[in-house]
Amino acid sequence: MGPGPMDIHPRVYQALTSPVIGHLDPSYLEAIDRVGVLLQETFQTANKVTNATPGTGTSGMEACVANLLEPGDKALICVHGYFGDRIRQMAERQDAEVTVLEGAWGKPTDPEAVAQALSTGEFKVVGLIHAETSTGVLQPLSDISKLARDHGAMILLDTVTSLGGVELKVDEWGIDVAYSCSQKCIGAPPGMAPVTFSDRAMRSVENRKHAVRSWYLDIGLLNKYWGSERVYHHTSSSTMNYALLEALELIDEEGLDERFERHLKNHRALVVGIEGMGLEMLVEPEFRLPTLNTVLIPDGVDDATLRGFLLQEYNLEIGGGLGALKGKVWRVGLMGYSSLSENVIFFLSALDRALAKQGHRSDIEVGLTAAAEVLNG
Amino acid sequence: MGPGPMDIHPRVYQALTSPVIGHLDPSYLEAIDRVGVLLQETFQTANKVTNATPGTGTSGMEACVANLLEPGDKALICVHGYFGDRIRQMAERQDAEVTVLEGAWGKPTDPEAVAQALSTGEFKVVGLIHAETSTGVLQPLSDISKLARDHGAMILLDTVTSLGGVELKVDEWGIDVAYSCSQKCIGAPPGMAPVTFSDRAMRSVENRKHAVRSWYLDIGLLNKYWGSERVYHHTSSSTMNYALLEALELIDEEGLDERFERHLKNHRALVVGIEGMGLEMLVEPEFRLPTLNTVLIPDGVDDATLRGFLLQEYNLEIGGGLGALKGKVWRVGLMGYSSLSENVIFFLSALDRALAKQGHRSDIEVGLTAAAEVLNG
The missing domain is CATH 3.90.1150.10 (Aspartate Aminotransferase, domain 1)
Structure with missing residues (x-):
């Protein structure tokens, strides 16, 4: 009963021992597709680019940050706990121009402070944490999301401790990019990171001046494997994906x-x-x-x-x-x-x-x- | 019987279903340590920084490339197949100055061509593939390794299809950095990437001018978790690690x-x-x-x-x-x-x-x- 990983359902354990099969096996590709569909349901989004990156939740964070930001991009990162600060560190490693909006640990980010910060420049991305695992704060989103939209900035959201456990409406709330992990409210073992990218976010990635610095987490390359092209990118782990799939089926069954x-x-x-x-x-x-x-x-x-x-x-x-x-x-x-x-x-x-x-x-x-x-x- | 993943041993399947435990649980930290010791044996190295990155073999490749190279560094990449070219792409994304030594697909890299290429500049890293999965070529290493040492360059070696199946002597051959995957000769499911960094390589990482562009695969941060400091970095997957550990124990038992x-x-x-x-x-x-x-x-x-x-x-x-x-x-x-x-x-x-x-x-x-x-x- 710590901050994660959680215990997992016997059906998820059973899925872990499915025979290991190849990353291009037709039946496995169907499983990857199904993971995408069920993650769309869980994120409450129609985003086509919705699947799980091959790594822990932090790999999802890095996939979102490294694909959206390139050198010189302005990012406003709201920090009111441990994980907001991790986004800041990652954004700085992309040589983005990072403005930090510091908040008190144990309180949410104040929309007025965001409005004030946004008035100081043209920000491409606003990064924040939906559910801060270090403080137990659930961030209300509608105000900040509207402010970002009016400003023309994209919202990058950490949903590591909320996806599958707390109301989260990616499309309705106007979230552009979100990531999570497999081992908290989803109920699978650690090792996969659900992500979703809106069409607007994908256009931004396609129009980058510099290639994404991470080849492993380049969302364009990942999506060529997840999508209809099926271009080999990495040797996807059937073990991890069948476990994630079973956990998502359990969510679908529960509602x-x-x-x-x-x-x-x-x-x-x-x-x-x-x-x-x-x-x-x-x-x-x-x-x-x-x-x-x-x-x-x-x-x-x-x-x-x-x-x-x-x-x-x-x-x-x-x-x-x-x-x-x-x-x-x-x-x-x-x-x-x-x-x-x-x-x-x-x-x-x-x-x-x-x-x-x-x-x-x-x-x-x-x-x-x-x-x-x-x-x- | 394709290029991987391979079938896995019943004992490895059993290890997969070990109860999921936390990444800082004392008994789990012992398992991580044991993975390191057994990987040292398998790589035939005394390198202290030897463990497995949380992702597929490609995450190991990226960890090695992104930690060793920074903008402006000169790298000589030997390409005689598909995976050498992937190293090149990753090195270019680090803004390294990459020189490609093209070889015929189906033949190894010629030491004389390496000597010739090395004479054209001061290279920090020579990257090459020990076992090229796309062509079935096993690269002899002693000549090239000696050339690189005499030149002062570090050798970065892909051992994805050799580690645990083919003779590989990291220390004796003077390899500075090597990576592999869990699902080929090691015999675990895909999802982990064994890596080893020599003291010389770690000094190079510590003396970088720019932070490593990948926070997720920053070997300094990873090593603070793997090593005695135990600083939280990512939620390590006990599922994947217990499976890898069991596969490594099987190697140890076989000899x-x-x-x-x-x-x-x-x-x-x-x-x-x-x-x-x-x-x-x-x-x-x-x-x-x-x-x-x-x-x-x-x-x-x-x-x-x-x-x-x-x-x-x-x-x-x-x-x-x-x-x-x-x-x-x-x-x-x-x-x-x-x-x-x-x-x-x-x-x-x-x-x-x-x-x-x-x-x-x-x-x-x-x-x-x-x-x-x-x-x-």
Whole structure:
């Protein structure tokens, strides 16, 4: 129950052991096509260039950044956590002119600050994080997306911790490029990165003055393999793709709305449980990310000792804080197959025991009762 | 029995379904360390920076090229097939000054031509292919490696189709950087790329003027995760790594020399079988690659029809020619777990049937007898 990877469904394990077949085998190409169709559904987009890059979520981030930006391009990167800063680093390696809009860790980016920043120049790309895994903040998008459109800039969106777990409407919200990972709300093992590029983004890539610096993640070359041309590019891993495909089929069977509802309910149960116990969440209610919950560490409780106890005594992994939040929060993931009511109850009880071990008393009965009310409601 | 991926061992399938665990779990970090140790054995190197990049073989190629070369660096790239040309393309995307030494497809690079090319400037890197998957050529290395050392250049070597199947001595031969893939002679599914960087190569990376253009494949960042610092970089796939680890344990158990001997014997049996049938190999005997065999297509035989027949009638996949060799050769892989005596016999017999279907008669009895003699010898 950390920030990922999550547990995976038995059907996904089974798909992993499909016999390894060639990257140009006709039946395998059908599977790649199906991955594309199901990812379009999950991203809620009609973008033709929608599939998964052959690497972890970070490869998806690099594919988006390196294809959209070339030397001298102006990019506005909104940073209010660890992963926004990673986009900035990648954009700088493309020799883009990067303007950073710094926000407080634990709060979303403010649309007014974006409007102000956009007024200072002609930006090609605005990069931001939909669901910041380091802080548990869910970024509202409609205002910022409209501002970027009015400005003529493209939106590049990190959906690593939201795709398949939280409402995400790429087309309706006017997102140009988005990337995610396979091992969080999607529920497959790590190793693949879903990406989607709008027609506008693809035109921008086709009109580049310089070749994309990454040959491996050049979206034009990847798309010649994913698309109807089937030009050999890399030896696509059938192992990883069949697992991803099965995880996407499970999402299709559950239904996106039902899936979002499940994630939301378990999140709400966890929050009332935490608050019932007398603990506090880091993020204000309206910006809380249902898939990744940041709980403030109470005064006098040792972070590493507590997480070590959970791992040793209960085989339960939760995440510590990153960067500015190190030692200040715990990060509790409820994503994909692991977003289960029993995990909520288990976590609250185990946390109570771990706190008691350090002499910190919590109102576990109040917490469990509140959580159970939400789960049974 | 194409150019890859190969069939994989049941133990490797089993390893694939190890429970997915976090990239910083202590037991997983031990597995990553063990991958490094076993790859050192397989590369025959003491290089500390030896592990596997999170992507297919092409990610390993890009990691090597993008870390060693920066804008303005002079690189000599030896191209005598499809994959040498891919190195060239990647090097040009780093804005390196690339000199191409073109060789004939089906022959190795000539050391005298390398000496001549090196005399025209100060090259930082010489890039070449140990085992060219598109032609079936095994490149002798000692002469070229010595030339590069005397010149002060580093050798960047593609070992995609040789690592774990053919003699490869990184340290003894003075190779500075090498990369491979997981799905050929190693015998794991596609999706990981073994790489090794010498101390000299790492010093060169540390002294770069510009940051490596790929954040995802920055060897300095990767090594902070692989090494003792354990700094989070990407969500390493335990699925892929446990499969790779099991494949490497199998190599360790078999022994490198025994493994090379097995590959060589099956290759020799295939060659005498092919020649006994009255067909010819593309490559001269002394430069033939044991793991990937290129058979000349006889006049009057249709390539696609024959490969389609093998796939449909015998569920047997072999590769067609790439680039300049399209329609001229078949590529028959005998690598890793798939390098088996029964595969040699099966392929020869199936090929005879497929040729007969097109009215082409071969001396299959002579071929099989010759192959069996080698296999039983």
